[in-house]
Amino acid sequence: MKKYFQSTVYILFVLVTFFALAKSFMVYKNPLNFYENPLVWLALIGFVLVVVAKEMVNVLATTKAKELQNEKDGVVPEPPKDWIKLLLKSWTDSKDIENEQEIILDHNYDGIKELDNSLPPWWKYMFYASIVFAIVYLIRFEVLDGDSQIVEYDKAVAEAKAALNTYKATATDLITADNIILLTDATDLNRGRAVFNLNCASCHLSDGGGSIGPNLTDEYWILGGGIKNVFNTLLNGGRDGKGMISWKNTLKPADMAKVASYVISLQGTTPAVGKDPQGEKWETTAVETTETKEVIE
Known part of the structure; x- marks a missing residue:
């Protein structure tokens, strides 16, 4: 009985909130403007949180029921794979500790040995990207004689001054020492x-x-x-x-x-x-x- 009551309350909440949100989107001009309609955002966030929480509870309940059934049947599940370790290993192409003998270098410094592990991909790709950047920079500024930062700054300042002068020339309510007139009213x-x-x-x-x-x-x-x-x-x-x-x-x-x-x-x-x-x-x-x-x- 309790299960049916919870399901009924959940369905009613979803339906009422959904129709309320739909009505607000049809009535309000800017329903997603938080400052004008904060209640719309609160309802939307509450709706999403309740749906997500309900689904998480269902998943947890299903998982727990499956574990109890396996325990009852004497089934030992396989240990879950550590996806983080697998992902890091695929990125670094490193050897496991038990296989490090394969990549030990020949030289020995007072008993200190060195492994020949591969460089992390993120390091290698950043290094390759720096080489590409250096080539583009060399061609852009040395071969094609592109504008330096100082020249680009001077151009930006000149454009800003031109835009300001245009604004001053066209603005009707701008008062400066150049266009002020004596008021006698x-x-x-x-x-x-x-x-x-x-x-x-x-x-x-x-x-x-x-x-x-x-x-x-x-x-x-x-x-x-x-x-x-x-x-x-x-x-x-x-x-x-x-x-x-x-x-x-x-x-x-x-x-x-x-x-x-x-x-x-x-x-x-x-x-x-x-x-x-x-x-x-x-x-x-x-x-x-x-x-x-x-x-x-």
């Missing part, structure tokens, strides 16, 4: 002011008058004025050792563009306490004036 400037007050006011004061950092309201700039230079300073930082840090790992390019535009908008304003000018006077170029007019229009 009130929404952009308000965002720039907010980011400035959060990150820059501690050194430049909220009105741009300057404290630790220089005055941003006058015409004098340490690293150059204009939208491109201001953006580049935000991107790469100021002077080594004593200038502003780089903000490229903190601010997004879009926010840096808005901060730079807000800083340019501070030109000509009157701070409460303005710091003395630093750097050189910046003259706005005709190109910058044209770009600003185009943005405003």
Whole structure:
């Protein structure tokens, strides 16, 4: 009775799990995506484990029953063959200990004798492979004058730079010091002011008058004025050792563009306490004036 009960439970489990998996494969868009449907994987693994375990139990039970029957009948089974030893012997072509007299070499060193066993096949085949590799390498790089590793590296770098330039030329949302333009929209400037007050006011004061950092309201700039230079300073930082840090790992390019535009908008304003000018006077170029007019229009 117990045997029939176990078989019935096993059959029901297999049928229910099978139909549940079949239903999930028909309903879910990506049923094998573990992050979206972990229960599908748990059911599948459980199904396989139960089937494998059941078959292993059957094999063990059959084997045990056969052993008991042989013992009852007085049949002595042949000892199982050691397949690992047979496999290793076929690979190495070595002699057994009782047959080693056949491969003992003639020379003798103070009673020490040497066997003439064959080399392991894995060693021989690796040696043959190294010879083939050496021939191919010689022909490839010496006879046919193939590219060296340095040349291949230079070509890969050149291809990567070309791909990067193509991406920069075609990307619509990529902001760099080369393509940045002055933003004059009130929404952009308000965002720039907010980011400035959060990150820059501690050194430049909220009105741009300057404290630790220089005055941003006058015409004098340490690293150059204009939208491109201001953006580049935000991107790469100021002077080594004593200038502003780089903000490229903190601010997004879009926010840096808005901060730079807000800083340019501070030109000509009157701070409460303005710091003395630093750097050189910046003259706005005709190109910058044209770009600003185009943005405003």
